[in-house]
Amino acid sequence: MASSQALTTAPQRAFETPETTTSRPPATIGTFRSRLPHHLRSHLNSGREWMQQRAAAPLPSPFPTATALDQLLVGGLPQGQLIELIGRRSSGRFSTILSSLATATSAGEAAAFIDLGDAFDPQLAVAAGVDLERLLWARPGHLKQTLISAEVLLAGGFPLVVIDLGNPPVPGGRGVEASWLRLAKAAQSHQAALLVSSPYRVSGTAAAGVVKADHGRALWSGSTPGPRLLVGLSSHLTLQKMRRQQGNRTEALRLQPPAALIYGTTTPSIGNRSRS
Amino acid sequence: MPRIACLFTPLFPLAARLRSEPELRGEAVAIFQGNSNAARVVAAARRARQVGIRTGMSLPQARALLPNLTVRARDMSCEKATQETLLEIAESFSPRVEDAGEGVAYLELDGLDRHFPGDSPEQDLGHALTVTTDKAGLTTWVGIASSKLAARVAAELPASPNLVPAGEEANFLAPLPLRSLAAEVEILETLERWGIRSVGDFARLPKNEVASRLGETGRELHEKARGLDSRPLVPYQPPPHFAEGMELEWPLVNLEPFLFVAGAALKRLCQRLESRGLACARLATSLRLEPDGHHQRTIQLPAPTREAKTLLTLIRLDLEAESPAAPVTGFTIVAHPDRPREAQLSLFGPPALSPDKLATTLARLFALLGPERVGSPHTVNGHRPERSALVEYAPPPPPDVRPERQAGRGLLAIRTLRPPVPLEVISHLASPREILSIISEGSAKRPHIQGRVKVASGPWAMEEEWWSEKPVERDYWDIELVNGGIFRIFYQRSTGEWYADGIYD
Missing domain, CATH: 3.40.1170.60 (MutS, DNA mismatch repair protein, domain I)
Structure with missing residues (x-):
């Protein structure tokens, strides 16, 4: 009888007594634990102890991307978490995900790219260093297919899954938050890195981290009225949210067009572009 | 023996x-x-x-x-x-x-x-x-x-x-009636006329006498009665495929009940494939229709798999796309087997994808998106930026030792617009000054591009297939808009139309 009373009053006392502010477990939990069989004691934790254990648990090893994302996310995309990369058009968002794919595939890892906007250019990807043989390219027609494809690929054991929702209007809108939560859970259970590139926030609370690509600034050579040449794009990546990390950090992103775009060079990736 | x-x-x-x-x-x-x-x-x-x-x-x-x-x-x-x-x-x-x-x-x-x-x-x-x-x-x-x-x-x-211990066969068979020998009726009748009632009685007859009176058949029968087998086993030649089927108790008109029974058949089929170390590379479904006729479908799988759930999903999607014209009274599912993909795991290199899982994943994606939308990207010779190709996804084994990750090349990528977005362009001195995407049926789902041009770089001539009847002749421009966005647009010389086919992003 006494033990049942201790059980029923334990939660109330745990929050009322001063012991809750110390690192020791509340006396009620300790009492109850002492009455349990020996092999069961280690399985019983208070909520506070569970939180402490969770905070002390080591972070999963990150999945490097060799981009400015690595600096913001302390080493790369965290495995088992959903990272959302948002940005308007010409913000460097697509270049960043292409670089992530290039880093992964060139290191011998398999990667999957779900391309809702059908924007992937294999020739350009080769120039960026992507090993096309290791890349699975899926082109869904709308957001629902995108989410299901991502879940299938995560279950298939792909260590890196990248979703690009393209530019607005995104077919299917933002989707249901429960779907994104389910996807984040799938990434967690399979310990895969999941990067979602979107023009605006879509995944809600499912995202462990949110990085925003600021509006990019084109870099031109020459001056008007003379000939001009696009020689790069300058932008910034800002960490807006990251679980267990400090947010609002910014890294510069500087991108150069592929060699084929520079005046006078000729490669088949974009075509023989000669000044007319 | x-x-x-x-x-x-x-x-x-x-x-x-x-x-x-x-x-x-x-x-x-x-x-x-x-x-x-x-x-x-x-x-x-x-x-x-x-x-x-x-x-x-x-x-x-x-x-x-x-x-x-x-x-x-x-x-x-x-x-x-x-x-x-x-x-x-x-x-x-x-x-x-x-x-x-x-x-x-x-x-x-x-x-x-x-x-x-x-x-x-x-x-x-x-x-x-x-x-x-x-x-x-x-x-x-x-x-x-x-x-x-x-x-x-x-x-x-x-x-x-x-x-039955070796050498004891004759004694074991002796009490059995003659019909146990499954002999021809004529021989049995002859033996009964001789007063032979059991296998043992027959076995005790002298073999040469039996052979001389009953011929070769009688001699073989006599050996059987004595527990001897002169003929070796007839080798079983397994069929090249695995089949499971069922006659239904009543005709089915809805898909769900059919999938229920088909799922059980697929499960049995996959168990059989697994016991032989094989997987299904092609699945053929034959539905018997009421009152007669067949509905036959074949599904080619992207990679051999033996996951019943995936195969059932493929059948469901296939039947949803093309339903039988009459109620179904029976079915046969035939799995054409192939060796599953194999992989050697590495101790020090990156982990390889499990071949079984990959096959299942590809099959599910094929069922979801269609085979033309899943695969490994492949480069295509040519100059048109929108060109692309898909090939079967079969990644090579990962390297034995994990290579060091290379620093990003910092490449400015271009988001390809497929198909190109038609534009209305206001030019000044042959240079674009203002652009606006043309609104048409279906354009609500395409990116809307509008604004005054801040910087324009071009034109860059691109010609392809000049030898053909419809050569591709384009003048490309890189433009930055005042309201943001860097685009790749082109002027199509043959039609005099403008298009945007890429966004620098």
Whole structure:
């Protein structure tokens, strides 16, 4: 009888007594634990102890991307978490995900790219260093297919899954938050890195981290009225949210067009572009 | 004399049906053959036999004895699949197997005793055969002897496995009636006229005299009676594919009930594939329609798989896309096997994708998106930026040692617009000054581009297929808009139209 009373009053006392502010477990939990069989004691934790254990648990090893994302996310995309990369058009968002794919595939890892906007250019990807043989390219027609494809690929054991929702209007809108939560859970259970590139926030609370690509600034050579040449794009990546990390950090992103775009060079990736 | 094991499935038509409908186990079930009042019971379950239902009874007679008797028609496709399963199990023990039909299979046991090192290898082997067939949903009895006839007779006895010691076959067979030899009627009649009543009586006759009076057939029969087998086992040639099917009790018009029974058949099919270390590379479905006709579909899988759930999803999507024109009265699912993909795992390199999982993943994506939207990207010769190709996704094995990750190249990528977005362009001195995407039907789903041009760089001429009737001639411009966005646009010389085909991003 006494033990049942201790059980029923334990939660109330745990929050009322001063012991809750110390690192020791509340006396009620300790009492109850002492009455349990020996092999069961280690399985019983208070909520506070569970939180402490969770905070002390080591972070999963990150999945490097060799981009400015690595600096913001302390080493790369965290495995088992959903990272959302948002940005308007010409913000460097697509270049960043292409670089992530290039880093992964060139290191011998398999990667999957779900391309809702059908924007992937294999020739350009080769120039960026992507090993096309290791890349699975899926082109869904709308957001629902995108989410299901991502879940299938995560279950298939792909260590890196990248979703690009393209530019607005995104077919299917933002989707249901429960779907994104389910996807984040799938990434967690399979310990895969999941990067979602979107023009605006879509995944809600499912995202462990949110990085925003600021509006990019084109870099031109020459001056008007003379000939001009696009020689790069300058932008910034800002960490807006990251679980267990400090947010609002910014890294510069500087991108150069592929060699084929520079005046006078000729490669088949974009075509023989000669000044007319 | 080689030792021979006989696998015998009692009440084979019933066993085959119960394998397809395991929920009927323990019920009073009878299998009948024929139509209406001419229908005869060919096999009955224990609960039906307990009330007096016997093989050969007409269906009305059986129903009179047990009104709530569960009856099923004899299903030849079920029996064929069950027989194949039995032979596959036999083949998993011995390479020398003979198909004796209707739930009977023989296998030669020479050399198998080393796999069963106990005191009684044959007894252990018999138990192993019984357990394996049980796992496949079949109740099978086992008999082991030095001749097929003795093994078969031993298998039909209760308390399986039954062993006939080597050299004791003649004594074992001696008390059996002559009809056990399954000889021709003429020979049996002759022997009865001679006053021969049992196998033992026949075996005691001098073999030369029997041969001179009854010929070659009589000589072989005499050897059988003496427990000798002069002919070796007839090798079983397994079919090149695996099939499972069923005659349905009534015609189905909805997809869900069909998928329920098809799912169970696929599960059995995948178990059979797994037992042979194979996977399904192509799945053919044949639906029998009412009153006649067939609906046949074939699904080519991107990679061999043996996951029943994935195969069922593919069948569902296929039937949703093209439904049969009439109710379904039966079906056969045929799996064309292939070796599953194999991979060698690396200790120090990046982990490889599991071939099984990859095959399943690809099959699901094919079912979801279509084969033309999933694969490995491939470069295409040419100059048009929108060109692309897809090939089968078959990643090479990962390197043995994990290479160091290379620093990003910091490449400015271009988001390709497929198809290009038509534009209205206001030019000044042949240079774009203001652009606006043209609104048309379907353009609501395309990116909207509008604004004054801040910087324009171009034109860059691109020509392709100048030798063809419709050469591609474009003048490309890189433009930055005042309201943001860097675009790649082109002027198509042949039509005088402007398009945007890429966004620097």
